[in-house]
Amino acid sequence: MTTLETNTLKVENSALYQPPQVEMAVVLESALRENFAEATVRIVDCPDLRQEPFGLAAAGLCGSTRVVEVGGVPNLVPLVKRDRLYNLWDVPAACGLPEGMLLGAGAGPWPYVGKNSEMMPNLSVAASGRVNNSYVVTVEKSGMVQAKLPEHEARVALLCNAFVSKGEQGKVFEIVCKNRTGEENFISCLRKALHNRYQDRTVAMGGVFRIEAGKARVHVMPEFSETPLQCDSEVANWLQFYEVSSPLVCLTSFLSSDPGLDFRLEHTHCFSAHGEGGHYHCDTTADKVHYRAYLNLAERAYRVDAPAATHQIGRN
Numbered sequence: 001m002t003t004l005e006t007n008t009l010k011v012e013n014s015a016l017y018q019p020p021q022v023e024m025a026v027v028l029e030s031a032l033r034e035n036f037a038e039a040t041v042r043i044v045d046c047p048d049l050r051q052e053p054f055g056l057a058a059a060g061l062c063g064s065t066r067v068v069e070v071g072g073v074p075n076l077v078p079l080v081k082r083d084r085l086y087n088l089w090d091v092p093a094a095c096g097l098p099e100g101m102l103l104g105a106g107a108g109p110w111p112y113v114g115k116n117s118e119m120m121p122n123l124s125v126a127a128s129g130r131v132n133n134s135y136v137v138t139v140e141k142s143g144m145v146q147a148k149l150p151e152h153e154a155r156v157a158l159l160c161n162a163f164v165s166k167g168e169q170g171k172v173f174e175i176v177c178k179n180r181t182g183e184e185n186f187i188s189c190l191r192k193a194l195h196n197r198y199q200d201r202t203v204a205m206g207g208v209f210r211i212e213a214g215k216a217r218v219h220v221m222p223e224f225s226e227t228p229l230q231c232d233s234e235v236a237n238w239l240q241f242y243e244v245s246s247p248l249v250c251l252t253s254f255l256s257s258d259p260g261l262d263f264r265l266e267h268t269h270c271f272s273a274h275g276e277g278g279h280y281h282c283d284t285t286a287d288k289v290h291y292r293a294y295l296n297l298a299e300r301a302y303r304v305d306a307p308a309a310t311h312q313i314g315r316n
């Protein structure tokens with residue numbers, strides 16, 4: 001199977017609205033307090049996110065920040081397009097960054113894994129070398145199985161949503177919240193707060209959060225469906241859902257609205273030191289849950305190889 005090189009693919013991009021950080025902190029904190037018993041949003045110096053418990057491929061989330069979507073759900077639904085296999089090492093450059101880090105949520109490289117899987121891309125390209133801390137999770141008879149990808153294996157299949165930056169340290173949002181009292185998951189709460197405040201001006205963010213206490217509902221994609229998946233309920237019936245335990249490290253990117261590039265608005269995948277991971281839907285232990293996040297604003301949105309024939313199915 002040929003890996004698609006992003007320099008041969010269509011890439012579109014758009015500037016994003018950049019609210020003042022202090023104003024955003026107020027907007028996000030007040031929305032979180034509607035959905036959690038306790039919430040604080042502070043602007044802090046980014047800790048070294050290469051360290052445990054995060055294990056990112058670069059130290060920070062700053063410098064020429066972008067959100068990017070590669071491919072899209074129409075490459076999976078209604079039927080898989082096996083020719084859509086992308087080289088993630090090239091994606092920072094496709095976003096204008098010859099050196100950079102990328103983290104997010106995608107479909108694993110089935111030619112290597114041997115089947116469909118969830119991927120947690122987490123890699124960096126720098127003059128000093130490449131780092132690849134990406135994981136995949138598959139559905140097995142015994143349950144889900146998480147595996148670290150080899151250093152050289154940085155392909156993603158079908159679709160990927162990611163946050164890209166120079167990976168530098170700098171000011172970021174530190175968000176801590178506990179005990180969910182509302183219905184929104186952590187990221188939807190932030191995304192909808194930005195949409196309510198900024199309306200048609202698209203604001204996008206990305207980074208890492210950790211579910212430090214409680215459990216979460218995730219899905220893992222099983223083998224590709226041989227029958228066409230025609231609606232959200234058929235997709236949900238095909239997916240395998242699990243309840244997984246904290247601590248979970250979650251890689252996320254989200255946009256308050258679509259900047260006209262057919263973006264999926266939020267996508268979060270998680271991994272752990274205890275072998276559980278997948279696509280994050282929500283915590284399942286509202287009275288126990290505890291989130292800690294380090295997020296940054298994106299300056300631009302990049303869309304790589306957007307499927308020409310698109311739809312809204314399967315974007316949850």
Ligand SMILES: [Zn+2]
Nearest residue numbers: 105106267279
């Ligand atoms: Zn996913």
